[in-house]
Amino acid sequence: MERIQYPNLQETLYYEVMDNGLQVYVLPKPGFSKTYATFSTKYGSIDNHFRVEGQEEVKVPDGIAHFLEHKMFEEPEGDIFATFSSQGASANAFTSFDQTVYLFSATEQIDANLETLINFVQHPYFTDQNVEKEKGIIGQEIQMYQDNPDWRVYFGLIEALYKVHPVRIDIAGTVESIGTITKETLYKCYHTFYHPSNMLLFIVGGVEPEHVFKLVRDNQAKKSFEPQGNIERLFDEEPSEVAEPRKVAKLAVSMPKCLFGFKETELGLTGEALVRRDLTTKLMLDLLFGSSTSLYQKLYDEELISDSFGYEYNSNPNYAFSAIGGDTKDPDLLLQRIREEVDKIREKGFTASDFERLRKKKIGGYLRMLNSPENIAHEFTRYKFRDSDLFAVLPLYEAITLDEVNERLRSHIDWSKLAVSIVVSPS
Amino acid sequence: MNTTQFERGTVNQLRIHVLPTKRFKTFAISLYIGFPLQEETVTKVALTPFVLRRGTASYPETTQFREQLEHLYGAGFALDVYKRGDYQIVQFRMDTINDSFVQSDESLLEKSFNFLGEVLTKPVTENGHFRTSYVQAERETIRKKMEAIVNDKIRYAAERCIEEMCKDEPYRLHPLGKREDLAGIEAAELYNAYQDWLQNAVMDLYVVGDTTSEEVEQLVKKSFDMQRTSSPSYSQTRAITGVKEVKTVEEAMNVSQGKLNMGLRTSITYGDDKYAPALLYNGILGGYPHSKLFRNVREKASLAYYASSRYDGHKGIGTIQSGIEIQNYKKALDIIQKQLESMRAGEISELEMIQTKAMISNALREIEDSAFEMIAFDFNRQLSGKERSTSELLEQVQRVTVQDVVAAAQTFELDTVYFLKGQKEE
Numbered sequence: 028m029e030r031i032q033y034p035n036l037q038e039t040l041y042y043e044v045m046d047n048g049l050q051v052y053v054l055p056k057p058g059f060s061k062t063y064a065t066f067s068t069k070y071g072s073i074d075n076h077f078r079v080e081g082q083e084e085v086k087v088p089d090g091i092a093h094f095l096e097h098k099m100f101e102e103p104e105g106d107i108f109a110t111f112s113s114q115g116a117s118a119n120a121f122t123s124f125d126q127t128v129y130l131f132s133a134t135e136q137i138d139a140n141l142e143t144l145i146n147f148v149q150h151p152y153f154t155d156q157n158v159e160k161e162k163g164i165i166g167q168e169i170q171m172y173q174d175n176p177d178w179r180v181y182f183g184l185i186e187a188l189y190k191v192h193p194v195r196i197d198i199a200g201t202v203e204s205i206g207t208i209t210k211e212t213l214y215k216c217y218h219t220f221y222h223p224s225n226m227l228l229f230i231v232g233g234v235e236p237e238h239v240f241k242l243v244r245d246n247q248a249k250k251s252f253e254p255q256g257n258i259e260r261l262f263d264e265e266p267s268e269v270a271e272p273r274k275v276a277k278l279a280v281s282m283p284k285c286l287f288g289f290k291e292t293e294l295g296l297t298g299e300a301l302v303r304r305d306l307t308t309k310l311m312l313d314l315l316f317g318s319s320t321s322l323y324q325k326l327y328d329e330e331l332i333s334d335s336f337g338y339e340y341n342s343n344p345n346y347a348f349s350a351i352g353g354d355t356k357d358p359d360l361l362l363q364r365i366r367e368e369v370d371k372i373r374e375k376g377f378t379a380s381d382f383e384r385l386r387k388k389k390i391g392g393y394l395r396m397l398n399s400p401e402n403i404a405h406e407f408t409r410y411k412f413r414d415s416d417l418f419a420v421l422p423l424y425e426a427i428t429l430d431e432v433n434e435r436l437r438s439h440i441d442w443s444k445l446a447v448s449i450v451v452s453p454s
Numbered sequence: 455m456n457t458t459q460f461e462r463g464t465v466n467q468l469r470i471h472v473l474p475t476k477r478f479k480t481f482a483i484s485l486y487i488g489f490p491l492q493e494e495t496v497t498k499v500a501l502t503p504f505v506l507r508r509g510t511a512s513y514p515e516t517t518q519f520r521e522q523l524e525h526l527y528g529a530g531f532a533l534d535v536y537k538r539g540d541y542q543i544v545q546f547r548m549d550t551i552n553d554s555f556v557q558s559d560e561s562l563l564e565k566s567f568n569f570l571g572e573v574l575t576k577p578v579t580e581n582g583h584f585r586t587s588y589v590q591a592e593r594e595t596i597r598k599k600m601e602a603i604v605n606d607k608i609r610y611a612a613e614r615c616i617e618e619m620c621k622d623e624p625y626r627l628h629p630l631g632k633r634e635d636l637a638g639i640e641a642a643e644l645y646n647a648y649q650d651w652l653q654n655a656v657m658d659l660y661v662v663g664d665t666t667s668e669e670v671e672q673l674v675k676k677s678f679d680m681q682r683t684s685s686p687s688y689s690q691t692r693a694i695t696g697v698k699e700v701k702t703v704e705e706a707m708n709v710s711q712g713k714l715n716m717g718l719r720t721s722i723t724y725g726d727d728k729y730a731p732a733l734l735y736n737g738i739l740g741g742y743p744h745s746k747l748f749r750n751v752r753e754k755a756s757l758a759y760y761a762s763s764r765y766d767g768h769k770g771i772g773t774i775q776s777g778i779e780i781q782n783y784k785k786a787l788d789i790i791q792k793q794l795e796s797m798r799a800g801e802i803s804e805l806e807m808i809q810t811k812a813m814i815s816n817a818l819r820e821i822e823d824s825a826f827e828m829i830a831f832d833f834n835r836q837l838s839g840k841e842r843s844t845s846e847l848l849e850q851v852q853r854v855t856v857q858d859v860v861a862a863a864q865t866f867e868l869d870t871v872y873f874l875k876g877q878k879e880e
Contacts, residue, residue: 035555036555037479037555058477059477059823060819060820060822060823061819061820061823106743106744106749106753108742108743108744108748109744109805109809112742112743112744112809112810112812112813113805113808113809113812114812115812115813115815115816116816117742117813117816117817118743132816132820133816134815134816134819134820135812135815135816135819160756161756163756163757164752164753164756164758164759165759167711167757167758167759167777167778167779168759170710170711170777170779171608171711171759171760171777173710173711174607174709174710174711175606175607176605177605177606278708279604279707279708280605281598281601281602281603281604281605282598282601282602317520318520319517319520319521319523319524320517321517324515324516324517327516327591328591330591330594333595333598333599334595334599335598335602354598354602384521384524384525385524387524387525387527387528387556388523388524388527388528389528390527390528390556391526391527391528391529391551391556392528394479394480394527394551394555394556395479395480395528395530395549395551397479398478398479398480398824398825399824400823453708
C-alpha cells in the first residue's frame with residue numbers, strides 16, 4: 028500500500044497494484060456516511076478495432092461496448108440490481124467514448140457491496156436468449172436519443188468533424204448494428220478489455236484503506252486470469268480536414284440548434300502534456316465565450332444566443348475537438364458574428380487581468396468539484412487512463428501563462444478546421 | 455451518522471438556518487423565496503429573479519456582475535424557479551470556496567453575502583424602476599425557455615400530464631408563468647410586483663460550512679437592505695382526492711418514441727404520519743431497478759428503456775413515466791395497470807420490502823454527505839410544517855409493514871393517462 032499526500036487539498040490517497048495488474052485507489056473521507064466505488068475499464072465506443080499482442084486483429088459492431096455494459100448486470104441467478112438493492116446500494120453504469128464505468132453508492136454493507144461490484148463485473152454471463160432480449164431495450168434507448176435534439180446536434184458535429192475515426196459512432200450504435208451482436212462477440216470484447224490489467228477500482232468515502240486493500244487482494248487471489256499482452260487499438264488514418272463543413276438535421280425544435288467546433292490536428296499527446304493542453308484550451312474558451320465576456324453579452328443583446336449557449340473541449344490522445352453553441356434564431360448570422368468578433372480578439376490576444384480572473388474561476392471550480400465523491404471518482408479515473416493525476420491539477424493551473432493561452436487561441440481557432448452542426452424543424 | 459443540527463435565527467423576518475461544519479471545501483448558501491402559486495402573479499414572480507441576475511447597484515452591467523463572481527474564485531451562482539405544493543419557489547444558490555484553500559486576503563463568505571444581498575435588495579434601477587432593457591431581454595429569455603420545453607420530450611410529456619391532471623388547480627400553472635402574460639409586463643409594473651414579493655414572500659436562508667450562526671446573522675444585517683414587517687410562513691397544501699373518472703389525453707407530434715405518462719392522486723402528503731408507507735409504495739412500484747415497473751415493463755417485456763414512478767409528497771401526487779414503441783401503447787398501459795392493481799391487492803414480497811427499505815434508508819443517510827441535500831431536506835420542514843429529522847424518517851421507514859403499504863396503495867388513485875405519440879400512426 029502506497030500513500031500520497033496532497034496538503035494543499037487536505038486529501039490523502041492510497042494505492043496498490045494487484046498481482047494481476049488491477050490498479051486500486053482509496054481516498055478516505057473522514058466523517059462521510061457514504062462510500063462511492065467505481066470499477067472502470069479503459070474501453071469505450073471508439074475501441075471497435077484492435078489486436079491483442081500475439082493474437083489476430085478483430086473488428087466488432089458499433090455500440091458493442093455499451094451493449095456489454097448492459098449485459099454485465101445479468102447473472103445466472105438474475106439481475107444484479109436486486110442484490111445491490113438488498114444491500115442498500117444504488118448501482119449504475121455508463122459507457123463513454125473511451126471508458127466503461129460500473130459504480131455503486133452505499134452507506135452500509137460496504138464490504139458486501141464492494142464484493143458484489145467486483146464479482147459481477149468479473150463474471151460475464153451471456154446467452155443467445157438474454158442477448159436478444161437486450162436488443163429491444165437498447166433499441167428504445169437509441170430511439171429516445173434520436174428524439175433528443177441536443178444529442179442529435181452534438182453527434183452531428185462529431186460526424187461533421189470526423190471522416191473515419193470511431194469517435195463519430197453513436198455510443199449506443201444503431202438498431203441495425205446492435206442487431207448483429209452475438210454472445211460470441213461480447214465474450215471476445217469482454218476477455219480483451221475486462222482483463223484486470225486494463226481496469227481501475229476507485230473507492231472514496233468513510234473507509235479504512237488497509238481493510239479495503241485486503242478485501243480486494245483476497246477477492247482477486249481467488250480468481251485466475253490468463254496473462255494478457257498489450258492491447259493495440261487500431262485506427263484508420265483520419266485526414267486533418269473536417270469531414271463536412273456544415274451538417275443539417277431535421278427534427279421538431281422550438282428554435283434552431285447550432286453547434287460548431289474545431290478539429291485538433293496535433294495528436295498523440297499523453298500524460299501531463301495532454302492535461303496541460305486540455306486545461307489551457309478550456310481556459311481559452313472561457314476567456315473567449317464565457318458568460319462574463321463582452322462577446323457573450325453582445326451576442327445575448329443581439330438575441331443570437333440564450334442561456335443555452337455553452338462550450339466544451341473533448342480530448343483524448345488520438346482525437347480532440349471543441350463544441351460551442353446553443354439555441355439560436357439564426358445559425359448563419361451567429362457564426363458570422365462570432366467569426367468577426369473572434370478574429371479581432373485573436374489578433375489582440377487576451378488581457379492579463381481577464382486571464383488572472385478566469386484562472387481564479389477555474390481553480391475555484393476545481394476545488395468545488397472535489398466536494399463530490401462522485402466527481403472525484405469519475406475524474407480521477409479519466410485522468411489515470413490518460414496517464415495523469417487529477418490531484419496534480421492545481422500546480423498546473425498556477426503554471427499556465429497568458430502567452431500559452433494566447434498561443435492556444437491562435438492554434439485552436441483555425442477556421443479551416445471548423446465544422447458546424449445544425450438542427451432545424453422540418454419545414 | 456452525523457447528527458449535526460441547524461442553528462436557527464431570524465433577521466428582518468428572514469429565517470436563517472446555519473449548520474457549522476468543516477466537512478466541505480466550500481460554503482453552501484441557499485436562499486428560498488416562496489410565494490403562493492397564482493394566476494395573477496406567477497409570471498411576474500418568475501421574471502423577477504431573471505432581471506435581478508442582470509445587474510445590481512454596484513455592478514450595473516451584466517459583465518461586471520459576472521466578473522465579480524469570477525473574482526470570488528468562480529463562486530457558483532445559480533437560480534431556479536419551481537413549484538412545491540401550491541407555492542412558487544425562487545431559489546438562489548451560491549457555493550463559495552472556503553478561504554483556507556486559496557491565498558485570499560478577503561473573506562469570501564462576507565463577499566458572497568454582500569453579493570447575494572445586493573442581488574436581492576439593490577438591483578440596478580432607472581427612473582425608480584428596473585432597467586427597461588433588462589426587463590425586455592429577460593422576458594425574451596423566459597419565452598425561449600418555455601418554448602424550448604417541447605424539445606425535451608420526456609420533460610414535455612411529464613409537464614403536459616400534470617397540466618391536464620391539475621386543470622382546475624393553481625398547480626396547472628408552469629413555474630415560469632404564462633407565455634401570453636410576458637409581453638405586457640413593463641419595468642415599472644414589475645418593480646412594484648418585486649417590492650410586494652420582497653415584503654410578503656416567505657424567505658429561508660441556509661448556510662452550511664465553516665461558520666457560525668452569529669457570523670451569518672451579522673452578515674445578513676449588513677448586506678440585506680430590506681425592512682420586512684410581516685412574518686409570512688407556509689400554509690399547508692391540501693391534497694385533492696376523489697377521482698371521478700380517469701382522464702385520457704393523447705397528443706400527436708413528430709416523434710419516433712412514444713411517451714406514456716400517468717398521474718395519480720393520494721391523500722398522503724409530506725406532513726402525514728403515513729408518509730413513510732407512501733415512500734415504500736412508490737419505491738416498490740417504480741422507484742428503483744428492482745421495482746415492479748422496471749422488472750415488468752423493461753426486463754420481462756423488453757418494451758422500454760425507462761419505466762419508473764415518482765411520488766411528490768408536497769402535492770400528494772404520484773407519476774409514472776415510460777418511453778415505448780408507439781404501437782405498444784395498449785400493451786404497456788396494461789402491464790402498468792396490472793402493477794397498480796397488484797400493489798392494491800397486496801402482492802408484495804418480503805424481498806421487495808427489504809430491498810426498498812434498504813434503498814430508501816441509503817438515500818436518507820447519503821443526504822448528510824452533501825451540503826445542498828441537507829439544506830433541501832431541512833427546507834421540506836419549513837414548507838410542510840412537519841418536524842421530522844432524517845433519522846426519525848429512517849426509523850419510520852424501518853417500521854413500515856406490508857399492511858401499511860397496502861393501506862397506502864388504496865389512497866393512490868389513477869387520475870390521468872397521457873400519451874405522446876407519433877403523427878403517422880393515425
